[in-house]
Amino acid sequence: MKSAVPIATVILAILAAWYVAAALMNAPLQRDLYANAGRTDYSTQDLIVDSLNMERPKLPGPHQVVGELWRLVFATAPTSKRSLVYHGLITLEETLIGFLIGAGLGIGLAVLIVAVRWLERSLMPWIVASQMVPIIALAPMIVVILYQFDITGVAPKAAIAAYLSFFPITVGMVKGFRSPDPLQLDLMRTYSATPLQTFLKLRAPASAPFFFASMKIGAAAAVVGAVVAEVTKSEDGGLGARLLAGSYYGQTVQIWAALFAAAALSAALVGIIGLIGRAAEQRMGFIP
Amino acid sequence: MNARRLADLMPPLAFGLAWLALWEAGLRLLHVPVIILPPPSVIAMRFTTSIPTLAADFWQTIKGVLVGYAIGCVSGLLVAVLVDRSQFLERGLLPLGNLVSALPIVGIAPIMVMWFGFDWQSKAAVGVLMTFFPMLVNTVVGLWSAGAMERDLMKTYGASYRQTLFALRLPAALPFVFNALKINTTLAMIGAIVAEFFGTPIVGMGFRISTEVGHLGIDMVWATVVVAAVTGSLFYALVAGVERRVTFWHASYRARGA
Amino acid sequence: MGVASTPSPVRDDVGKAPLNEVAIDIIGLSLRFDTRDGPVQALSNINLKVARGEFVSFIGPSGCGKTTLLRAVADLETPTSGAIRVNGMSPHEARAKRAYGYVFQAPALYPWRTVASNIALPLEIMGFDKTEREARVKKGLDLVNLGGFGNKFPWQLSGGMQQRASIARALSFDPDLLLMDEPFGALDEIVRDMLNQQLLTLWEVTGKTVLFVTHSIPEAVFLSTHILVMSPRPGRIFDVIECNFPRDRQLEFRETPEFMAIANRVRHGLRQGHSYDG
Numbered sequence: 112m113k114s115a116v117p118i119a120t121v122i123l124a125i126l127a128a129w130y131v132a133a134a135l136m137n138a139p140l141q142r143d144l145y146a147n148a149g150r151t152d153y154s155t156q157d158l159i160v161d162s163l164n165m166e167r168p169k170l171p172g173p174h175q176v177v178g179e180l181w182r183l184v185f186a187t188a189p190t191s192k193r194s195l196v197y198h199g200l201i202t203l204e205e206t207l208i209g210f211l212i213g214a215g216l217g218i219g220l221a222v223l224i225v226a227v228r229w230l231e232r233s234l235m236p237w238i239v240a241s242q243m244v245p246i247i248a249l250a251p252m253i254v255v256i257l258y259q260f261d262i263t264g265v266a267p268k269a270a271i272a273a274y275l276s277f278f279p280i281t282v283g284m285v286k287g288f289r290s291p292d293p294l295q296l297d298l299m300r301t302y303s304a305t306p307l308q309t310f311l312k313l314r315a316p317a318s319a320p321f322f323f324a325s326m327k328i329g330a331a332a333a334v335v336g337a338v339v340a341e342v343t344k345s346e347d348g349g350l351g352a353r354l355l356a357g358s359y360y361g362q363t364v365q366i367w368a369a370l371f372a373a374a375a376l377s378a379a380l381v382g383i384i385g386l387i388g389r390a391a392e393q394r395m396g397f398i399p
Numbered sequence: 400m401n402a403r404r405l406a407d408l409m410p411p412l413a414f415g416l417a418w419l420a421l422w423e424a425g426l427r428l429l430h431v432p433v434i435i436l437p438p439p440s441v442i443a444m445r446f447t448t449s450i451p452t453l454a455a456d457f458w459q460t461i462k463g464v465l466v467g468y469a470i471g472c473v474s475g476l477l478v479a480v481l482v483d484r485s486q487f488l489e490r491g492l493l494p495l496g497n498l499v500s501a502l503p504i505v506g507i508a509p510i511m512v513m514w515f516g517f518d519w520q521s522k523a524a525v526g527v528l529m530t531f532f533p534m535l536v537n538t539v540v541g542l543w544s545a546g547a548m549e550r551d552l553m554k555t556y557g558a559s560y561r562q563t564l565f566a567l568r569l570p571a572a573l574p575f576v577f578n579a580l581k582i583n584t585t586l587a588m589i590g591a592i593v594a595e596f597f598g599t600p601i602v603g604m605g606f607r608i609s610t611e612v613g614h615l616g617i618d619m620v621w622a623t624v625v626v627a628a629v630t631g632s633l634f635y636a637l638v639a640g641v642e643r644r645v646t647f648w649h650a651s652y653r654a655r656g657a
Numbered sequence: 658m659g660v661a662s663t664p665s666p667v668r669d670d671v672g673k674a675p676l677n678e679v680a681i682d683i684i685g686l687s688l689r690f691d692t693r694d695g696p697v698q699a700l701s702n703i704n705l706k707v708a709r710g711e712f713v714s715f716i717g718p719s720g721c722g723k724t725t726l727l728r729a730v731a732d733l734e735t736p737t738s739g740a741i742r743v744n745g746m747s748p749h750e751a752r753a754k755r756a757y758g759y760v761f762q763a764p765a766l767y768p769w770r771t772v773a774s775n776i777a778l779p780l781e782i783m784g785f786d787k788t789e790r791e792a793r794v795k796k797g798l799d800l801v802n803l804g805g806f807g808n809k810f811p812w813q814l815s816g817g818m819q820q821r822a823s824i825a826r827a828l829s830f831d832p833d834l835l836l837m838d839e840p841f842g843a844l845d846e847i848v849r850d851m852l853n854q855q856l857l858t859l860w861e862v863t864g865k866t867v868l869f870v871t872h873s874i875p876e877a878v879f880l881s882t883h884i885l886v887m888s889p890r891p892g893r894i895f896d897v898i899e900c901n902f903p904r905d906r907q908l909e910f911r912e913t914p915e916f917m918a919i920a921n922r923v924r925h926g927l928r929q930g931h932s933y934d935g
Contacts, residue, residue, distance in 0.1 A: 121492055
């Protein structure tokens, strides 16, 4: 709670700075608009107010972004191709499917790596090295390849989302499954526990904090994957498609609205996982 | 030491080579069309015949990557040190920094292209935004990682804030700073390449990928991806090498039997 | 045993008291912590005078306030009431004037600095020049028998050696007063014995005033001129025992009847003041 005031202060400061920046950046364009309309009798106040309400501003004011968000979410029918709800749901679907596949793959791979020792020494370096590759460079290619196989629509985007989310989950879960103290592992050995028993009774519960941490990273990565994949093939809609459309047609406010929607989606997913994680960790005694 | 490192490299190298061989053989045996997935030999061939293009693309993209990385990391570090003075500011900025790292900042790319134009500057701008927050958060956490006993020691010397900052808290923060520096190499590259999807003069790795995908020139796409992968790995390895020299004293290095 | 016999030049901004004066004067000191489970009276009405050159040990069970008392003298904790004067100054002024060296339970050496560089740390902070620093570091290393280890890093040294380095560090700027908080607690008995002997000799040679917190009865009895037995809840001084043991005593002294008599008195005091209800 003691963070509430500082956070609020910082947010207010950011909003204030945003307004100032918007007025400053849009003023030259606004002056041109005045000149084209042959208007010379504007006051500084007029300039500021009009700069903050332009149709194609360089930097939209916060109220413009909020207004556009409101319009596209609540004032537009969810079935319309203009609605952010419509596109948001498309992105959400791709993200969730991709994330679930990625999580499954990631956890599965982590279990394999921990269980089979030679697999770790040959596979792990590649998995770590792959983090250094801008995987996003592969996105367009994967989408196109899948199109050749007539896999269209949600599936290719979900595939990219899965691809982006599964690496951080693998690395995180391997760390988690390896996190028990050697003393605790020795204890299991004195019970002659089978590897499966050791896994279910020790490694899996011990990995809970790592699980939730990597789920959060994976969810955020899945959103990025879905959005970037949509940019590549925008015919099927989604928030990434709206980003691209806005940038084609110079609709600045639309870009910002789509971006905020994507950010809200990501924040909501990460937030929900965080809440579930906190509750689970408290019940398991990881947090006092 | 060298023999051991060589032995460490064997399993992954063997695995990788085996995978390449399988890929080559499998694709040829199944007669998979080249436009879907080319075998490694085709990619290698494409690579050797396109070096000028690939070099020009590399140069264009790397400008954005390096400038964005440098500005983002330095400003993240400076802001963290400035914010360190005020607990109020820290309590306000840290949660926001954590929030921002959960967001698809990459989406800021079209806006940056609009503001800074098609050339590498907009790619650098995306890089700055993507690398700033991890650096800020990691540096702040790192500055606070110095132990209570070590800080009390400075108090008993009557040391000033500045003396404590430079003699204790900044060195103690270095492992965290390098953690961010390593993560940021990937983020800067992703930022630059994705930003090129949104607009670029007719050169650049991201540009090459998106246009060749449109022409179904998948072998060229893979060749570009190889360049990107090697660049990313070298960048990361460079930073990791510096980290090893500078933070040789950290427990994680000693554990390997120094 | 490398021991310097000529005193090194003294900086005059390091707070010192004139000879035979009271080094530490504590009057009616009380300290209360407000914790989540309610207020804890860490110290209650402590009265104490320590003369220059004495070696005073504080011994007692956990929670008796001995570390808190030491930290209050060092200006690392603030009293709730009462007064402390260190060399005639308030603890805050004494700290600003670098009147004391503090040795913690753990060596707290900075891992990115060599041993020599660690010993030089307070000298850098206090603005000694390079030649002066090098001279003092060499003297410090010799004083604790670590000559030749200056270029090593802390993690290359054993626990005992690290703690000796931290003592050298505390002495490098030549403070009058040495505050030590269970410095040998984490070490094994053989090393501990050795360091006790070295510390005693060091004290006899340098004539510092030492406040020493410990859990160990033999350690307290062997090293001190005065032993303060403390008891918990609230933290207070239960007994003050004066020891007039011969100088130049060695570890074998611990088997003599005079030693045993004092040790029993300490033990008796601890039992009486101790409560076992957790």
